[in-house]
Amino acid sequence: MEEIDLKEMFDYFLSKVSWIVIAVILALAIGNIYTLFTRVPMYRSTTSLVLVSENKDGSSYNTSEQQLNKNLVGTYSEIIKSKTILNEVIADLNLDTTVAALQNRITVSSVQNTEIIRITVADPDAKQATKIANQVAKVFVSEINRFYKLNNVSILDKAETAARPYNVNYVKDNAIYIMIGLVLSCGIIFIFFYFDTTIKTSEDIEKKLGLNVIGVVPKVGKE
Secondary structure: OOOOOHHHHHHHHHHOHHHHHHHHHHHHHHHHHHHHHHOOOOEEEEEEEEEOOOOOOOOOOOHHHHHHHHHHHHHHHHHHOOHHHHHHHHHHHOOOOOHHHHHHOEEEEEOOOOOEEEEEEEEOOHHHHHHHHHHHHHHHHHHHHHHHOOOOEEEEEOOOOOOOOOOOOHHHHHHHHHHHHHHHHHHHHHHHHHHOOOOOOHHHHHHHHOOOOOOOOOOOOOO
């Protein structure tokens, strides 16, 4: 295996800096065009529900009620995404979507060791995501009494409109595109350097052929 002269390789890379710059610019341009035309910005809005005592003053909220509410968190999470709830939400907001499509955009989670349920809605329209999240919570609270004859759910926090999409991070994306441009260009330049066996200087002759250079004929222009 041929030994690599690090100084020679460094000088070779310096001579190809323009290649690296062009590669980085191309990577940034292609990456941003790809992001612009293929990635739809999505916004998230989250509302929170809390399970409380059926008594309005909460004076008799005991351990058994607390345990009951914790047991109901899982059940309530499934009911929130049920067809009954979502069909009503679609009708109330006059949404042009199906229940299945809306279910895929809703995430229901519970805060561990608490009686809090979070409803998160993703949508290309930030305001629409907020409306859907708040309406899902509102419909669920009003319908749960019909299912369980219980008044133990209240809205803790209403959803707010997100300012930025959650699936687009231009700073992070551009950093990745720059790294791709650098890695690809440096890799190609290294391959060219490694397989370049041409003799460019008198020092190359002495190093590769073991011969002493007696004289050098300078390159003269046409004139």
